[in-house]
Amino acid sequence: MSIGILLPGQADFVAWRQQARRLLAAAVPPEQVEWRVVGDPPGLFGGAPLPAEAAPVTASVPRAFLDQAEVAIRHRDPERFALLYRILWRIVRGEHGLMQVATDADIVRLQAMTKAVRRDAHKMHAFLRFRGIEMPARSVEGEAGSPEAAGPDSPGERYVAWFEPDHHILEAETGFFIRRFAALRWSILTPEASAHWDGETLRMGAGGSRAEAPSEDAHEELWRAYYRSIFNPARMKPAAMRAEMPVKYWKNLPEARDIPRLMAEAPQRVAEMVARGATPAAERRQRFVQPAAPPAVAEGMPADLFSQIDDPATAMAALRAEMTARPDLPEWTRAATQMVFGEGPIGAPLLFVGEQPGDEEDLAGRPFVGPAGRMFDRAATEAGIDRPAAYVTNAVKHFKFKPTGRRRLHESPNAGDITWYRPFLKREIELVAPRLVVSLGATALRALTGKPLAITKVRGELIETADGLRVFPTVHPSYLLRLPDPESKEREYARFVADLRAAQREVA
Incomplete structure (x- = not known):
């Protein structure tokens, strides 16, 4: 006789998991289980209830199965509960590597379900x-x-x-x-x-x-105007548009009523764009906030004699002046608005090194003031770090970018750029004399150690350089901004805060 299992909801993974553990405890094979949801009509054979004495059992299964099962259970296929239990049964009964068998029929079906549910969720977020x-x-x-x-x-x-x-x-x-x-x-x-x-x-x-649901509201025309303004006729690909924005969603999208006209006008608009010609790339923006002038260096004192200066603040000003006046700066720095030097108190216990200034830092002349800097400030505060008491700087002091029209696209510094700035970074750190240096990202870690190291292998571990510098590696906050989905952003942000908290404990 089959065992009837009644679930309270169509996608109740917690309830399914509890019932699956009871079935395993009672050693009920998959072919003897009839799964239903509250509200479903009775099954063909009715199904006897699971004996009350069948207490749940704890089974060790791969994390990959649990992650996919939690998503696949939302699929509309009525056989999904049976499929998940069958895979679970096989794993517990000895097929421990089943999730890695890409050609197995059950695994193929599970992955197809998972993919379909995630695609449906993506469409919901977008449309x-x-x-x-x-x-x-x-x-x-x-x-x-x-x-x-x-x-x-x-x-x-x-x-x-x-x-x-x-x-x-x-x-x-x-x-x-x-x-x-x-x-x-x-x-x-x-x-x-x-x-x-x-x-x-x-x-x-x-x-x-x-x-x-209302068919329109006061913001409708504003949204449609925005969509029309970002529609690029030169990149119009109808097949790709229909694949990414299926017609079934059009009836609920305010902008859908403009799509046929925009597509019809596209050839003429492209011809007009070609006739106008390309827009010259802007090498730099003309308006920026002039940073506060650095402390004055003693008159007549050459900047390259900074090592002979006893006062660290004066020596730091001399170092800054020296870098600004260098005739041998890398060629690409001419496009940058200005040099962005480090900022913070001399003697700060924690010194943070990033990659290079970004667009906002280049205009303001200050480090860590852009989106990544704001995320760093928030994370540092949550980690219990007195942000104004920390010193922040970058391995490379100028914004390296590629001009494209009115935008400036970030370009990562290469090994030569890192090597050129490294002696100045070393002198800057010596003057601040921190108890711990936190490297944010691979570029900063390479500048501090002199060799490429994988962040994933050394993250959160104390490294001592050949010069005796204590370095604590973690990711750059810009990495968090590039993550594709909110769940991974939350997870990695919490991990980043934990790294900063561990660094704070090292100097507490």
């Missing part, structure tokens, strides 16, 4: 559009999935979106929208379920209908 509605002073009684039934909202604007996912992804993907629109009140309606966020609490509800 869900909120529209504003005015909520009355006291919400009226409404249908279970409607915005009015989301709870007793205060008066004001609420944002509502309609989406038709291919799989059971709504509840799992609400975290993305909470992080992105945490301060707004919003509702997401789908045919099977709805999600409502009031700024503090998430409530799940029944499914809704497209008629309950």
Whole structure:
């Protein structure tokens, strides 16, 4: 006789996992299990309940299986529960390397499900559009999935979106929208379920209908104007557009009504662009904030005699003046707005070395003031570091970039650039005399050690250079900005904060 398992929800991984552990404890093979969800019609054979004495068992399974199973369970295939239990059964029964067998039929199917669910989530993130509605002073009684039934909202604007996912992804993907629109009140309606966020609490509800979501709002034309302004006719590829933005989503996208006209006008616009010719690349921006002048060096004292100066602050000013006046700077530095020197107190216990100034640092003449610098400041504060008491600098002191129209694209320093600036970095560190130097990224680590080292192998470990310098390697905060999804950004940001906290403990 088969064993009937009833799950409370279509994508309840916790419940499935608990039941799977009980089945393993009772040694029930996959072919004897009938999986159903609350609300499903009874199975063909009914299925006997699992004996109460079958307590859950703890089984060791690969992390790769758990990660994929948690995603694949959101797939719409009614056989997904049975597939996951069958794979689990095989792993526990001795096929420990099953997840690495790319040709196995069950693994192929699991990976296809996982890929489909993730693609559906990506489409939801990209093509869900909120529209504003005015909520009355006291919400009226409404249908279970409607915005009015989301709870007793205060008066004001609420944002509502309609989406038709291919799989059971709504509840799992609400975290993305909470992080992105945490301060707004919003509702997401789908045919099977709805999600409502009031700024503090998430409530799940029944499914809704497209008629309950507004068809347009006051911001519609502004969004369409933005889309028209970024549409590049020279790069129009209709097949790729339809592949990335399937027609099924067009009815819910405000910009979709402009796409046919933009596509029709594209050939003429391209011809006009060719006739106008290329826009000359701007070597540098003309307006920038002039940095404060460095402390004056004693009159008549050559900068290259800095090693003979007893006062570290005066010696630091001399070093800065020397670098500014060098006639042999790398050729590419002529395009930079200015040199960006280090900043912070002499004697700082922690000294942080980054790669090179970015666009905002180049204009301001100060290090760590751009997006990566702001992320570093936030992480340092969370790690308990007194940010103003730390010294920050870069291995390379000028912004290396490639001009493209009105933008300046960052270019990584090469080995020759790092070597040229290295003696000056070494003198700068000697004058600050920190108890620990934290290298942010591979360029900084190479400048400090004189050799290329993989951050992944030495991250978080104390390294002592040939000069006796104590170096603590970690990633550059710009790495966190380049991560593709919010989950990995949160995970790696927490790890970065932990690295900074460990560095702080070294000097505490």
